[in-house]
Amino acid sequence: MADGDIDRLIQLLARLPGLGPRSARRGALYLLQRRESLLQPLAAALxxxxxxxxxxxxxxxxxxxxxxxxxxxxxxxxxxxxxVEEVGDLWALERSGAFKGRYHVLGGTLSALDGRGPEQLNLGRLLERAGEAGTEEIILALSATVEGQTTAHYLVERLAGLPVEVTGLGRGVPVGGSLDFLDDGTLAAALKARRPAG
Amino acid sequence: MADGDIDRLIQLLARLPGLGPRSARRGALYLLQRRESLLQPLAAALxxxxxxxxxxxxxxxxxxxxxxxxxxxxxxxxxxxxxVEEVGDLWALERSGAFKGRYHVLGGTLSALDGRGPEQLNLGRLLERAGEAGTEEIILALSATVEGQTTAHYLVERLAGLPVEVTGLGRGVPVGGSLDFLDDGTLAAALKARRPAG
Structure with missing residues (x-):
């Protein structure tokens, strides 16, 4: 019988992705046992x-x-x-250090199943930015999923006519990837995107 | 490149048990995208x-x-x-609804390896309570680990001489447990603790 205040804390922690009721209880206890070093700083940071x-x-x-x-x-x-689809994707690209331009976060993908149409995405501002002087290339760094690619296709259509080049990410074998463990789709894409060796 | 405030939030979340850097990032983003329904209530609860x-x-x-x-x-x-060793064990017993007495949380176990001696445990108050009029039985609900059992052994010695009965939890096959998946120690304990069938 945890106290009401503790119960509420556990219930809220359990809503975080990756935490269930059990790990939320463990987390709450861990926090309560580290009041000054973790509980108070986390409350302040939130x-x-x-x-x-x-x-x-x-x-x-x-x-x-x-x-x-x-x-x-x-x-x-x-x-x-x-x-990119989400801020998490922007963070991933920033961690890679491979991109030095600017971003545009769509806030999701088109999805007929989930009822997400173009009006749910941060699209108007993208079209404005694409039309600004100085913008030369739009890289569509969207997921290689049906929804990501549907969205990419839609964006290509919407951006047609603007004086910008629209590109997508390369497809192929991930760095460190063993052929044996790759799915057929990736293998087929990698074959299609083959390039001179050496 | 997450913002400084976001970085700090991620670092603190990553210190929770069961969350690593990756799930802490995901959690921070999840919170930031649910400001009113989750982020603010969690900050208030903490x-x-x-x-x-x-x-x-x-x-x-x-x-x-x-x-x-x-x-x-x-x-x-x-x-x-x-x-019990920790508050989490008290919560587990309360959830079971099987115990209607009161508790005493030791705050850990004795451990020669980790340098935890009797003075680190909440022992003095236990001895006081054990000696109070009306206290009849002390149930040692400690882990079936070397450290838990060392602690139980030590408590039996310290409680000797007081007019209380000192008991431990039963050992055997857990409810729903299949023999095939039990370790040898549990099987041996269950055989030793055998009782009339039916």
Whole structure:
């Protein structure tokens, strides 16, 4: 019989992805046993995030300022916009350090099944940005899923007519990937995208 | 490149048991995308827990009052004290609904390897409670591990001489347990603890 306050904490923790009722109980206990080193700092960090983090009105990234740090950074290439589904994808690309342009977060994909149409996506602002002087290339970094590719196809149509090049990510064998463990679709795509060796 | 405030939130979330850096990122994003339904309530619940939850000075349970709700409950049998290692064990027993007495949370086990001696455990108060008029039985509900059993052995010695019966949990096949999947130690204990059938 956990206390009411503890129960409420456990119920909220259990709603986090990857935590179930059991790990939420464990997490709550862990927090209560580390009041000053973890519980209080986490409460403060959440309160601060709730107050300070906003979606960038240019690209949709989450940041404590608007425009976000990436959109404000004069060192980033303004000619290329990388379109991603979610902020998590933007974070993944930033961790790779492989992209020096700017982003546009769609906020999801088109999905007939889930009833998500173009009006649910952050599209208008993308079309505006694509039409701005200086924008040369739009990279569609969308998932290689049916929904991601449906969305990419739709974006290609919407962006046609604008003076920008629209590209997609390369397909093939992931770095470190063993052929034996790859699915047929990836193998077929890798064969199709073959290139001179050496 | 997550924002500084987001980075800090991710780092703190990653310290929860069962969450790594990847799931902490996913959790932070999930929270930021559910500001009013989850982020703010969780921040409030943590702040409230940090302010209100204290260890019961009688039994060591965590509660928003001292003595805790269990120690205050006049409906609970005052003759029996169930000794557990951690508050999580107390919660597990409460969920089972099988125990109607009161508890005593040791706060861990003796461990020569980790340098935990008797002075690190909540022992003095247990000996006081064991000596109080009305206390008839002390149930040692400790883990069936080397450390749990070392601690149980030590407690039996310390409680000797007091007018209380000291008991331990039954050993055997867990409910729903298939013999094929049980370890040898449990099988041996179950054979030793055999009882008339039917």
């Amino acid at each position: 309160t601060r995030a709730a107050e300070s983090i906003v979606a960038c009105s240019t690209c949709g990234n989450l940041d404590s300022s608007d425009p976000c740090a990436i959109c404000r950074d004069p060192g980033r290439d303004r000619s290329t916009i990388c379109v | 702040t409230r827990a940090a302010e209100s939850i204290v260890a019961c000075s009688t039994c060591g349970n965590l509660d928003s009052s001292d003595p805790c709700a269990i120690c205050r409950d006049p409906g609970r049998d005052r003759s029996t004290i169930c000794v």
